[in-house]
Amino acid sequence: MFNFHETRAGVRGLVESGVTTVPPLFVAPTPPVTSPRRFSLPSVDLSLPRARAAVLVRAFARSYGIFQVTSHGVPPGAVASALYAIRAFNEQPFAARSRFYTTEAHASRAVTYATVPIPRPTDDEPATAPLMCWRDSLLVRFDHRQDPDVRGIPTMCRDTLLEYRYMLTSLGWKVADLLLEGLGVGAERLGELGGCLMQCHYHPPCPEPGRVLGSREHTDAGLFTVLAQDGVGGLQVRLDDGDWVDVAPVPGALLVNVGDLLKVVSNDEYKSMEHRVVSKSTQEARVSIALFFNPVKHGKSDFFGPLPELVTAEKPARYRSLTWIQMLDNRSDLGHAKPSSLDHFRIPLN
Numbered sequence: 001m002f003n004f005h006e007t008r009a010g011v012r013g014l015v016e017s018g019v020t021t022v023p024p025l026f027v028a029p030t031p032p033v034t035s036p037r038r039f040s041l042p043s044v045d046l047s048l049p050r051a052r053a054a055v056l057v058r059a060f061a062r063s064y065g066i067f068q069v070t071s072h073g074v075p076p077g078a079v080a081s082a083l084y085a086i087r088a089f090n091e092q093p094f095a096a097r098s099r100f101y102t103t104e105a106h107a108s109r110a111v112t113y114a115t116v117p118i119p120r121p122t123d124d125e126p127a128t129a130p131l132m133c134w135r136d137s138l139l140v141r142f143d144h145r146q147d148p149d150v151r152g153i154p155t156m157c158r159d160t161l162l163e164y165r166y167m168l169t170s171l172g173w174k175v176a177d178l179l180l181e182g183l184g185v186g187a188e189r190l191g192e193l194g195g196c197l198m199q200c201h202y203h204p205p206c207p208e209p210g211r212v213l214g215s216r217e218h219t220d221a222g223l224f225t226v227l228a229q230d231g232v233g234g235l236q237v238r239l240d241d242g243d244w245v246d247v248a249p250v251p252g253a254l255l256v257n258v259g260d261l262l263k264v265v266s267n268d269e270y271k272s273m274e275h276r277v278v279s280k281s282t283q284e285a286r287v288s289i290a291l292f293f294n295p296v297k298h299g300k301s302d303f304f305g306p307l308p309e310l311v312t313a314e315k316p317a318r319y320r321s322l323t324w325i326q327m328l329d330n331r332s333d334l335g336h337a338k339p340s341s342l343d344h345f346r347i348p349l350n
């Protein structure tokens with residue numbers, strides 16, 4: 001892994017060097033199997049009357065924890081430009097992009113660009129190196145030390161990404177309102193929603209697509225995520241019966257994904273759905289941008305737990321209180337991707 005990072009070339013560099021087989025570091029522990037079942041993501045038209053939109057958001061956050069939104073107010077051009085900017089950044093010649101490559105294991109910068117290693121769950125194969133996903137990611141932490149230093153964003157995509165983030169912040173407020181209204185609680189209940197992390201993923205084409213993961217299975221950690229993807233495809237969700245199904249890209253739509261923290265706060269009224277990305281193409285690269293809406297309060301004494309309004313005699317609290325840091329630490333102890341990472345905080349039912 002060390003040598004791989006030292007090349008500063010990312011997965012894109014491997015592909016450019018002409019690899020015809022996937023290096024062991026990237027081979028998925030078990031080849032991802034896709035169910036042939038067709039699955040269409042539920043959709044909410046945000047131009048519907050607010051009360052109607054809230055009913056739909058509630059229904060889909062409860063049944064799946066993931067849905068798409070249309071008429072969301074973000075101009076299609078802004079989404080397309082952001083996706084294009086990420087593609088262009090990653091497709092620059094090696095010399096231009098490699099100077100941004102971040103080699104430190106736990107880089108604490110506001111902006112990083114790397115093939116991020118995602119550790120395997122420790123109980124899986126403790127002795128093996130982390131599984132690397134077939135992607136290179138530009139990460140921008142807008143809540144970094146409360147003082148986002150956007151100068152770290154590569155100039156060629158800076159303005160476009162800042163514009164996109166600005167548009168998405170308004171959408172984020174709208175979505176947060178609807179999600180909270182769907183729980184029957186006031187929009188102010190989560191406090192400020194300021195923290196956000198932008199993960200811009202570039203999934204290069206793969207010589208052996210069936211052997212890698214573009215993103216290994218996981219649930220998102222925060223309150224919710226808004227995801228934009230291009231038309232290539234590869235995103236999958238795991239249905240209740242365990243089948244992995246494709247989420248076909250819909251032009252113009254954005255995806256909303258409930259995160260673990262909102263699941264906790266909702267006292268299990270909402271789900272956080274497991275998802276992953278598989279590689280679909282030997283020819284085409286895929287680009288996606290995930291904007292994570294995380295709590296702005298992440299100090300040692302900022303506790304989150306099921307909202308008291310949602311705790312009743314019939315439905316006692318399902319989780320003990322936790323801080324954002326505890327949540328993230330627990331996830332990384334388990335290897336980030338462990339879908340049951342919330343079990344650690346769960347109060348057993350008598």
Ligand SMILES: O=C(O)CCC(=O)C(=O)O
Pocket residue numbers: 199201215220227229235275276277288289290
């Ligand atoms: O690339 C995608 O479509 C999904 C990315 C994702 O799930 C994530 O960044 O958490």
Ligand SMILES: [Fe+2]
Pocket residue numbers: 218219220275290
């Ligand atoms: Fe995700």
